[in-house]
Amino acid sequence: MVSSSTMQQPPICHPTTTARWWSKDSIAIVTGANKGIGYALVKRFAELGLTVVLTSRDQSRGLKAVDSLKVLGLDRNVYFCQLDISDQASIRSFVSWFRSRFDAFDILVNNAAVCFNAMNSNSMDHAETVVKTNYYGSKLLTEAILPLSRPSNSAASITRILNISSRLGTLDKLKNTKIKAILEDKERLSEDRIDMVVGVFLQDVKDGSWERQGWPEIWTDYSVSKLALNAYSCVLARRYEGVVSVNCFCPGFTQTAMTDGQGKHSADDAAEMAATLALLPVSRLTTGKFYAGSTTRGMHSKL
Template sequence: MVTGANKGIGFAMVKRLAEAGLNVILTARDVERGKKAVESLRTQGLEVQFFCLDVSDPSSIQIFVSWFQNNFEALDILVNNAAVSFNDIYENSVEQAETVMKTNFYGVKLLTEALLPMFRRSPSMCRILNISSRLGSLNKVRNPNIREILEKDDLTEEQIGDVVTLFLQSVKNGTWKTQGWPKVWTDYAISKLALNAYSRVLAKRFQGSNISVNCFCPGFTQTSMTSGKGTHSADEAAQIGVRLMLLPPQELPTAKFYIGFGPFVKSKL
């Protein structure tokens, strides 16, 4: 299943996964746009299922998970692609910071945790790929205390949540510009910073099991989030993401952060 998939990278990934013969669920928060996306794929001979899902809404997640349980035996691949940003490329407002966190971090975490019991229990590796951003890299954080927390080998989900809460508090009291947070698309960057950290914790939790957890930064891609600007198309980014997801089990890593195209810049989460 792919979240936020009625357009952009998510839609392109659904298309490529369907072309590879997988049974794919396309999710989107807007029913009409989601159905339109599915119909456009069906005209190309690709049979894809649709379900409305708003990852920022816990009740929507609960409804989706219940539907999934009633209709499918197991889940093999989860692509957390849904994300929002309310800034133009050269803007940096944090007015919608809570919504950004609720969608890009908390929503992803809540959905993933709800779906974990449904991953297939078999020797074949199950995969979680979180679409992230290099804006959320630790080297973008200028506050040494925050970096020290997030670099801990024994980092916990609670500590990640504390960092997000600290950021939201600094937004409310107007001190976010002086607290050493990332300078570019600050709220979006923090949401991806938290997502990367959560991915590392999750990968460690399932180390040695049949669940692989990785992040992928597609780079400066031509999507609605970038107002159509970028160095490559959504389809080109999706091609790389799908290639990573469909690696043979013996070649599939975990707890890795992939950046851009080939040769990959690959680092530990």
């Protein structure tokens, strides 16, 4: 049974020191994986012996990423498929492709995301695209691929979903008390309520009132998209408790294209932490948690 206890947990174990429940027949899907954390995570999963599906919105970049893994000798169990999570037709095509090649998946890492702001800017010019990709795209892919999750006929076969998120999307960044109250009410939280919150935000952007409505102050559109993803993860965790483990992970300030190469640690460091969470033994497996990662302090749950 997946545990959702909030009791203090001992330190999370490194995947190479835990009981190995996976094999080359275990299938991990990583979205947005032609570079950055996604690529590093595909590499780490391949090193640990899983079969990995690398997806990328841009086909040429995705194939180039696979070629670079070939140089490292890690391409034997890596497959590529083009996937744009903001396009429902692309999601349908991906699910059809996956179904034709695999019986089921064991791990889904929703890593694909966009942000159009530089480090010190906060434009809302692409707010709709950011929300459509980071929240709705991840949600639509998850719902489309879930029927192909591994049947839970043993403790080790519990499907794991890890949503790469951000501290920018935590509730303490939200100053709008009415919206905050809706998202804090875990008993009544639903997809409809989350979609309503997202709709209010996009309307505030459209009419130019977003700055005075108490939305997160840094990378506002990106933060709201992750706020919605975090809330959706809680809904999904409750719906599939005992069958699917659903957690969020903020890798921290990581050196990627999104941060203009700035950060406190590398994409490989972030991938190591993400792999640890995705590969937890069933005795340590949680659901409905938001984990924050640090290479110096380790990982801890904020829920």
